[in-house]
Amino acid sequence: MPLIVHKYGGTSMGSPERIRNVAKRVAKWARSGRQMVVVPSAMSGETNRLLALAKELAPARPSQDFHREQDMLAATGEQASSALLAIALQAEGVPAVSYAGWQVPIRTDSSYTKARIESIDDQRVRADLDAGKVVIITGFQGMDDGGNITTLGRGGSDTSAVAVAAALKADECLIYTDVDGVYTTDPRVAPAARRLATVSFEEMLEMASLGSKVLQIRSVEFAGKYRVPVRVLSSFTPPDIDINEEAASGTLITFEEDEKMEQAVVSGIAFSRDEAKISVLGVPDTPGVAYRILGPVADANIEVDVIIQNLSKDGKTDFSFTVSRNDYARTLDLLKEKVVPALGAQEVVGDTKICKVSIVGIGMRSHVGVASTMFRTLSEEGINIQMISTSEIKTSVVIDEKYLELAVRSLHTVFGLDKPAE
Ligand code: ADP
Ligand code: ASP
Ligand code: MG
DSSP states (O other): OOEEEEEEOTTTTSSHHHHHHHHHHHHHHHHTTOEEEEEEOOOTTHHHHHHHHHHHHOOSSOOHHHHHHHHHHHHHHHHHHHHHHHHHHHHTTOOEEEEOGGGTTEEEOSOTTSOOEEEEOOHHHHHHHHTTOEEEEOSSEEEOTTSOEEEOOTTTHHHHHHHHHHHTTOSEEEEEESSSSOBSSOTTTOTTOOBOSEEEHHHHHHHHHTTOTTSOHHHHHHHHHHTOOEEEEESOSOTTSOHHHHHTOSEEEESSOOHHHHHOSOOEEEEESOEEEEEEEEEEOOTTHHHHHHHHHHHTTOOEEEEEEOOOBTTEEEEEEEEEGGGHHHHHHHIIIIIHHHHTOSEEEEEOSEEEEEEEOGGGGGOSSHHHHHHHHHHHTTOOOOEEEEETTEEEEEEEGGGHHHHHHHHHHHTTOSOOOO
16 A cells, blocks of 8 residues: 655644645545655644744853754644644544654754654554554654754754654655745745756755755755655645545656756755854954864854855955844854854854845756856846855845845846746
8 A cells, every 4th residue: 555644734723624624635635545654734823823932031141951952842833733643533424643852752863953764663653554544744853862852943844844754654744835836936025936847856855954844854865865855746636636646746856857947057046034143253363263163163063155255354354154033143152152262363243134145057067157147137136145155056135124025026038937927
């Protein structure tokens, strides 16, 4: 019997009515002769609500102990939605059982708030499936070796679903969300965005890593590593829609590059509002400076993204990089306390009103002048580029946050991505 994993996002699980619709959809799939595992997110707004409560009561300097409790708390959102879905399925006459991550168990490392899945025990789940039950597994969470509950980072239910699909060697993982697939860019920012019928794994990986939150980056990594067929589709179609039609809708992530994909030079525009820029000014321009600035940052488990070092003047230089906005205050403190005095740097300044806009496409490999078209377009719009970073299949720029929409829309048009006018 084919085994299918469904994942439903927060909006899709947002009310009792929507959960009932999810149950009807899953019931249809189960009755069509498939074994079903479902991974729900918390009801929309719930994770934010819980994290805001934690923040209200947090100590001035949050420690690991605080982050442990934060995960303990945030994980309850998915526990509630999973149980509600099991109840709704039972009401549909479909036997269903829900498990929290730790009950499966889904084992992770101990990095609270951004834990990585290490292994998933499939025994309990298989026994239930063989007994004819739909198995519901909470998204977003697992348990570390010490038995502590961990969470996988915002948007982490995508990763739970793909990891569960990989562990169970599922035939397909369907990610149901509030848009009907992966678009050339976020359709909420650029109304001219087009849905892609397929997207290559590499492009999806770049788009996700550059901020397209339709899939969490780690879910795409899992899909690639274990070759899990993943499809992104809408949870807002009528639940009784023809199952074959539904199974062919949305966007499929593909692992082979076909000719069609080669044609588009740029296949998508990604952006991120989640970053902040930090500059260490007046640093002596000597060997080892990058290491002495970024070493302590890495030791604090803070990820650094775009990096630039300016030309030196009188033996001094400025060194800038971006970090996630969540890590901004912590990074600034750390640099002020440890790095500036040790290096004899002048000062540290920061800017949170920035964003990163990226063009992505496999076709960029074989085309020159793509980046310069991007820079020209931005300059014609009067948008100043603060930082640039490139790889084989993407170019990213850091710009003032207020120009995000303008930049995304004008790049979308210039690279021929706008959908044809109706
Ligand atoms: P869920 O709660 O289902 O996980 P998310 O809000 O995490 O949903 O992700 C879906 C959202 O991702 C969409 O509503 C859309 O605004 C946004 N998004 C960003 N980039 C894209 C893209 N390239 N294609 C489709 N949606 C995108
Ligand atoms: N509920 C979690 C979040 O809001 C995980 C998810 O929805 O994927 O980030
Ligand atoms: Mg999501």
